Amino acid sequence: MGAWAVFKKEMRLYFTSPVAYVVFTFFLLIVGYFFYSIFAFYNLTSMQAAMNPAFARDLNITDAVMRPLFSNTGIILLFFMPMLTMRLFAEEKRSGTIELLLTFPVRDGEVLLGKFAAAAVLFLMLLGLTALYPAMVGYFTRVEWGPLLSGYLGLLLLGSSFLAVGVLVSSLTENQIVASFATFAILLGFWVIGWSGDLVGGNWRAVFQYLSILEHLDSFGRGVIDTKDVLYYLSVIALSLFLTLRALESKRWRG
Amino acid sequence: MIQVDRLTKQYGPVTAIRDVSFSIEKGGVVGFLGPNGAGKTTTMRILACFMPATGGTARVAGYDVFSQSLEVRRRIGYLPENVPLYGELTVAAYLDFAAEIKGVPRSDRKRRVAEVMDRCDLADVQHRLIGKLSKGYRQRVGLAQALVNDPDVLILDEPTIGLDPVQVAEIRALIKSLAGQHTVILSTHILPEVSMVCEGVIIINRGRIAAQGSLDRLAEEFFPTARVELHITGPAEAVGPALRQIPGVLRVEHQGTANGAGIYLVEAMRDRDVRAPIAQLVAERRWGLLELHQMGMSLEEVFLRVVAGEEYGAGT
Numbered sequence: 001m002g003a004w005a006v007f008k009k010e011m012r013l014y015f016t017s018p019v020a021y022v023v024f025t026f027f028l029l030i031v032g033y034f035f036y037s038i039f040a041f042y043n044l045t046s047m048q049a050a051m052n053p054a055f056a057r058d059l060n061i062t063d064a065v066m067r068p069l070f071s072n073t074g075i076i077l078l079f080f081m082p083m084l085t086m087r088l089f090a091e092e093k094r095s096g097t098i099e100l101l102l103t104f105p106v107r108d109g110e111v112l113l114g115k116f117a118a119a120a121v122l123f124l125m126l127l128g129l130t131a132l133y134p135a136m137v138g139y140f141t142r143v144e145w146g147p148l149l150s151g152y153l154g155l156l157l158l159g160s161s162f163l164a165v166g167v168l169v170s171s172l173t174e175n176q177i178v179a180s181f182a183t184f185a186i187l188l189g190f191w192v193i194g195w196s197g198d199l200v201g202g203n204w205r206a207v208f209q210y211l212s213i214l215e216h217l218d219s220f221g222r223g224v225i226d227t228k229d230v231l232y233y234l235s236v237i238a239l240s241l242f243l244t245l246r247a248l249e250s251k252r253w254r255g
Numbered sequence: 256m257i258q259v260d261r262l263t264k265q266y267g268p269v270t271a272i273r274d275v276s277f278s279i280e281k282g283g284v285v286g287f288l289g290p291n292g293a294g295k296t297t298t299m300r301i302l303a304c305f306m307p308a309t310g311g312t313a314r315v316a317g318y319d320v321f322s323q324s325l326e327v328r329r330r331i332g333y334l335p336e337n338v339p340l341y342g343e344l345t346v347a348a349y350l351d352f353a354a355e356i357k358g359v360p361r362s363d364r365k366r367r368v369a370e371v372m373d374r375c376d377l378a379d380v381q382h383r384l385i386g387k388l389s390k391g392y393r394q395r396v397g398l399a400q401a402l403v404n405d406p407d408v409l410i411l412d413e414p415t416i417g418l419d420p421v422q423v424a425e426i427r428a429l430i431k432s433l434a435g436q437h438t439v440i441l442s443t444h445i446l447p448e449v450s451m452v453c454e455g456v457i458i459i460n461r462g463r464i465a466a467q468g469s470l471d472r473l474a475e476e477f478f479p480t481a482r483v484e485l486h487i488t489g490p491a492e493a494v495g496p497a498l499r500q501i502p503g504v505l506r507v508e509h510q511g512t513a514n515g516a517g518i519y520l521v522e523a524m525r526d527r528d529v530r531a532p533i534a535q536l537v538a539e540r541r542w543g544l545l546e547l548h549q550m551g552m553s554l555e556e557v558f559l560r561v562v563a564g565e566e567y568g569a570g571t
Binding site (some may be wrong): 001017071096105252254 | 266300304306307329343353357358469
């Protein structure tokens with residue numbers, strides 16, 4: 001009940017401000033550009049492969065188009081997701097509306113749920129719009145449904161983790177720009193930590209690679225849904241939301 | 256309706272309020288009066304369940320603000336000091352949101368929102384964005400939001416601050432009209448506001464309750480005698496003693512002369528009105544009575560006495 005009211009309010013605010021439109025437009029433009037260049041390159045290699053049957057055997061849409069597209073989309077999400085979450089708590093704190101929100105008869109958890117769900121639904125809409133690109137592939141050739149769907153599941157989990165971290169950071173500051181930038185920096189850190197795995201080697205290499213937030217996306221693109229990866233994203237989401245609740249509680253005590 | 260018992264709030268080493276206790280009856284309108292920084296907002300935030308107290312208890316509508324916070328929050332309407340609203344929403348959309356989140360059933364929602372818009376005179380601006388409204392309208396949206404769930408208790412933090420005189424009068428009239436069906440606690444540092452709107456007053460200073468009660472009772476407590484100021488033309492050596500002869504008069508002080516008339520301050524028992532006998536006396540003796548007025552009843556003087564008294568007490 002309370003969460004639903006918060007959800008509707010957040011959706012309304014997304015679409016009465018330019019944020020949703022700007023994010024949608026530029027996200028689709030950039031993903032579209034990547035799709036175009038990956039697909040054009042595939043086109044080119046296909047023509048070369050026509051003359052070399054041995055090479056053509058290993059060429060397929062899933063590996064050559066969809067997988068790179070998914071991993072590129074994951075990186076683009078890293079830039080865009082912080083903009084969907086930066087406002088959620090920071091703006092309420094800056095304008096003081098949090099004081100009214102937290103004295104309405106709803107639990108803090110319901111407020112958080114409503115806000116997170118609004119960001120997640122907006123992200124789902126965004127992801128839904130990118131279905132345009134696989135649809136175009138399907139117009140020309142046969143698409144493998146399994147890897148396509150698991151790839152989207154991977155992006156969904158990845159993007160939701162980004163949103164959860166963004167919500168947490170937004171609850172810690174009153175400044176939207178700080179919220180957006182800090183979220184981006186934290187996510188970037190969680191991406192590049194995988195690279196340092198190569199430097200240390202041994203067991204630490206596995207630890208660093210497991211921590212890397214984009215590393216877990218790859219197998220989804222191949223059509224593999226590994227519980228290890230699903231668990232990783234779910235724990236990032238759960239931990240971030242739990243810490244957000246604690247941050248809200250501490251906000252109450254400090255006033 | 257509101258029972259506050261030895262409430263204390265500390266922000267780190269700073270004590271905002273200490274051992275604040277008071278209670279407000281159902282249907283009462285009580286002013287919470289104090290200089291800036293006295294602890295009014297802190298107390299109201301605790302009552303509205305925005306923040307927990309460090310010590311003591313508070314019950315609103317029979318529920319504890321800490322352990323039964325959701326029950327309390329269902330029964331209050333709260334207007335924070337700076338009227339924080341979502342500027343990007345229209346008035347109607349915002350009030351609908353407030354009604355829904357405050358648990359007004361779906362079937363009643365439209366009717367309740369229309370009612371509070373009507374009551375707060377918002378119907379004309381219902382499709383405008385809140386961010387584009389004037390301060391007076393924003394204040395009314397804030398009040399409408401507080402009223403939308405028909406709460407038992409209204410907690411209004413400085414409801415008239417920053418408004419022009421016409422708007423102030425409108426808001427005061429609105430609040431006054433709420434008495435009886437709602438219990439209202441409103442904070443202010445504007446003294447006349449309390450005498451105009453409230454039945455009772457709680458004076459807070461430096462985080463402690465300095466005085467509380469009905470306006471009349473406070474006046475009696477701090478001014479046990481009635482005081483009358485007189486300007487009389489006549490021989491000072493005759494006027495003074497003659498005034499002292501009037502039954503009920505306790506003390507007469509000759510304070511000087513102005514325009515050939517002597518200024519006298521007469522202190523008398525509160526239950527005896529000495530003004531008519533004085534006028535009669537002056538007329539009998541054929542002196543001139545240039546001025547006569549009763550003083551010492553205003554809340555302002557009570558307030559100054561309380562606050563100044565505390566400061567004096569703290570200094571010694």
